[in-house]
Amino acid sequence: MSTADIKLNPVEVEKLKAACAELNNEPGELINALHKAQSLFGYLPAEVQEIIAEEMNVPVAKVYGVVTFYSFFTMTPKGKHPISICTGTACYVRGADKVVEEFKKKLNLEVGETSEDGKFSLSCLRCVGACGLAPVVMVGEKVYGRVSPDGVAEILEEYAD
Amino acid sequence: MEFVNLIIDKKPVKVKKGTTVLHAAKEAGIDIPTLCYMKLDDVGIENKPGGCRICVVECKGRKNLAPSCATEATEGMEITTNSMRVLNARRTVMELILSDHPSDCLVCAKSGNCELQDMAHKLGVRDIPFKGEQSTYKEDFSPSIIRDMDKCIMCRRCEMMCNKVQTVGALWAINRGFESVVSPAFEMDLEKSTCTYCGQCVAVCPTAALTEVDHTKNIIRALADPNKTVVVQAAPAVRAALGEEFGMEPGTLVTGKMAAALRALGFNSVFDTDFSADLTIMEEGTELLGRLQKHLDGDKTVKLPMLTSCCPGWVNFFEKQFPDMLDIPSTARSPQQMFGSIAKTYYADKIGVKREDMVVVSVMPCLAKKYECQRDEFKVDGNPDVDYSISTRELADLIKGANIDFNKLPDEDFDDPLGESTGAGVIFGATGGVIEAACRTAYEVFTKKKLEKVDFEQLRGMEGIRSATIDFDGLPIKIGIAHGLGNARKLLEDIRAGKSEYHAIEIMACPGGCIGGGGQPLHHGDSSILKARTAAIYREDANKPIRKSHENPSIVKLYKEFLGEPCGEKSHKLLHTHYFDQNKK
Ligand code: SF4
Ligand code: SF4
Ligand code: SF4
Numbered sequence: 177m178s179t180a181d182i183k184l185n186p187v188e189v190e191k192l193k194a195a196c197a198e199l200n201n202e203p204g205e206l207i208n209a210l211h212k213a214q215s216l217f218g219y220l221p222a223e224v225q226e227i228i229a230e231e232m233n234v235p236v237a238k239v240y241g242v243v244t245f246y247s248f249f250t251m252t253p254k255g256k257h258p259i260s261i262c263t264g265t266a267c268y269v270r271g272a273d274k275v276v277e278e279f280k281k282k283l284n285l286e287v288g289e290t291s292e293d294g295k296f297s298l299s300c301l302r303c304v305g306a307c308g309l310a311p312v313v314m315v316g317e318k319v320y321g322r323v324s325p326d327g328v329a330e331i332l333e334e335y336a337d
Numbered sequence: 338m339e340f341v342n343l344i345i346d347k348k349p350v351k352v353k354k355g356t357t358v359l360h361a362a363k364e365a366g367i368d369i370p371t372l373c374y375m376k377l378d379d380v381g382i383e384n385k386p387g388g389c390r391i392c393v394v395e396c397k398g399r400k401n402l403a404p405s406c407a408t409e410a411t412e413g414m415e416i417t418t419n420s421m422r423v424l425n426a427r428r429t430v431m432e433l434i435l436s437d438h439p440s441d442c443l444v445c446a447k448s449g450n451c452e453l454q455d456m457a458h459k460l461g462v463r464d465i466p467f468k469g470e471q472s473t474y475k476e477d478f479s480p481s482i483i484r485d486m487d488k489c490i491m492c493r494r495c496e497m498m499c500n501k502v503q504t505v506g507a508l509w510a511i512n513r514g515f516e517s518v519v520s521p522a523f524e525m526d527l528e529k530s531t532c533t534y535c536g537q538c539v540a541v542c543p544t545a546a547l548t549e550v551d552h553t554k555n556i557i558r559a560l561a562d563p564n565k566t567v568v569v570q571a572a573p574a575v576r577a578a579l580g581e582e583f584g585m586e587p588g589t590l591v592t593g594k595m596a597a598a599l600r601a602l603g604f605n606s607v608f609d610t611d612f613s614a615d616l617t618i619m620e621e622g623t624e625l626l627g628r629l630q631k632h633l634d635g636d637k638t639v640k641l642p643m644l645t646s647c648c649p650g651w652v653n654f655f656e657k658q659f660p661d662m663l664d665i666p667s668t669a670r671s672p673q674q675m676f677g678s679i680a681k682t683y684y685a686d687k688i689g690v691k692r693e694d695m696v697v698v699s700v701m702p703c704l705a706k707k708y709e710c711q712r713d714e715f716k717v718d719g720n721p722d723v724d725y726s727i728s729t730r731e732l733a734d735l736i737k738g739a740n741i742d743f744n745k746l747p748d749e750d751f752d753d754p755l756g757e758s759t760g761a762g763v764i765f766g767a768t769g770g771v772i773e774a775a776c777r778t779a780y781e782v783f784t785k786k787k788l789e790k791v792d793f794e795q796l797r798g799m800e801g802i803r804s805a806t807i808d809f810d811g812l813p814i815k816i817g818i819a820h821g822l823g824n825a826r827k828l829l830e831d832i833r834a835g836k837s838e839y840h841a842i843e844i845m846a847c848p849g850g851c852i853g854g855g856g857q858p859l860h861h862g863d864s865s866i867l868k869a870r871t872a873a874i875y876r877e878d879a880n881k882p883i884r885k886s887h888e889n890p891s892i893v894k895l896y897k898e899f900l901g902e903p904c905g906e907k908s909h910k911l912l913h914t915h916y917f918d919q920n921k922k
Binding site: 222225229234235236237238239240241244245 | 500505506507508509510511512513520521522523524530531
């Protein structure tokens, strides 16, 4: 039944188990356990979901159900440079959707995907609280404000190594 | 007890506090239509996700219509269940559901027995005004069950059965909105999941999203082949339910008509799984007494309690979820497999037919049996002991397809020798029956005394977990019974923790036992049907001239002519098996 084929870092696995224990391995805390796991691993591969199922005493089918229900959980690893575009109201009104389209075109990626070389991943965020700078794009920790579709190429340029 | 008074469709109604509007209406004789809702009283099963919104009603003072299955009746409420607004809303909800449902009714496996189709008809839907994209999903074929999620309406009944009742956890709702379906983890095939093939999800699915794998065509082909000798066995629970498919009252026994119908279909020999149920008692009972004697003699290596092993849904459950306990169940094969093994050796020799020219068909209340007969342990050089297993529903389809007027058939008998059975074999069909049958034989063998009263009423009933102590002439034998895998899990966890005091435990995967199996005529949420079938099983037992397995003359002869001793060398080869950790496959 196991689908495990990715090797997980054992140190992180232990941290995850400890985090589950901190939640008293309570089935009702499943969502919190998933949040913990996503911050530890950056995403939620099948192997991680299986560990959580075991630790939190819930069927793995339910874990997968919850992961696929909420858009903030992801099963795809983030790229080396994760690109997040804010699509909160302020950014949206100021044309964030066109910025998203431009990134999609330039990178040949859909939202939620990671490029094959693992370099970039694309995601949308709800308001990041920097509405004054709308539309806002983040690459890793770095924030770009007032991004227009024309500025997309320039941003990507910075990460061409 | 507190009561509330309310008005439903102008009728005053008084109900217990906490009752839903849906049930309050029912008490007043008003049937509010439902789709996702389902309740099985006697087995304590209720599904009320409040999701489909077919059961909406108007509630005076509230702006929005309320789903009656999820709305509590309160003092002074005024409910209307059939206003123009309500009827229009229901129809619109149905039109929306149908706009994302394939219009396959003409060729659909569920046509004529589909709750969605019935409800669309009842609500007077004549057109689907909402046209748009339909969600599509890959079909998933397992040895027992087909999942076609294009037909899923997200009632989540299957999820409830698989998780709450069975605690198997194979299915859960995934994704959201338009994309949502019920699926195993990571959208893996059911075959790779923790599924036991108990078929309880199929038994409650209102549409053809979950159906059984159809083997009727293979059987028609085998029957048409002049070079094949086709023999059939019918399980105990089938005779207590088959009549429902032909409009008879639930609980009508159709043993004789069923035998006549099988003969009319062209089977060369019409046999009875009750016969091999008697054989199971000989083997399982002997095994139990052997373990018990060793235990009494102080042998610490012997494991007790012994668990029954005739339910393949249950076998899958412990092989997948309790792989550390594979040595606890009896090694006796199920009656279906014992029958196949004996038919293709003893009987084939008797009539001079080669193994490969014989086709063994089983009619079962069960979907797990389709998987069971394909297991490698039950094959000889690749040839299975049981070639095809069909459900009670599939047998009804075969009979209808062959233009046989079932209701007008005369009562006929099974053929000899694998058609002779006792009342002990019959009660295998109901929860508690296997262990009662075992007690009838084990008592007489162990005490060497005649059992005066063969009815062990203390072992019967619908409660999920039951226990009783049977007096074996001074030796108290503790018996446990569980039906439904969630109940089985509780007994297993006690054993694992060393807390179990039982000597023997019977486990059946399906609520009610095989009479409530995944292959039976659909109960559509009416639990009185399960009770009526159970009563029929015990009626058949009471009417049998012989009611103890070891007194079955054909069984006595089988041991004398062929097998030798119960649990002897030949029996071990032909009638016993071993279990695997299915996680290691
Ligand atoms: S057959 Fe039984 S175990 Fe398998 S998915 Fe259905 S309810 Fe769950
Ligand atoms: S598969 Fe059937 S029972 Fe399960 S949610 Fe879909 S329609 Fe309901
Ligand atoms: S209880 Fe009967 S019908 Fe249900 S899985 Fe077991 S053998 Fe099959």
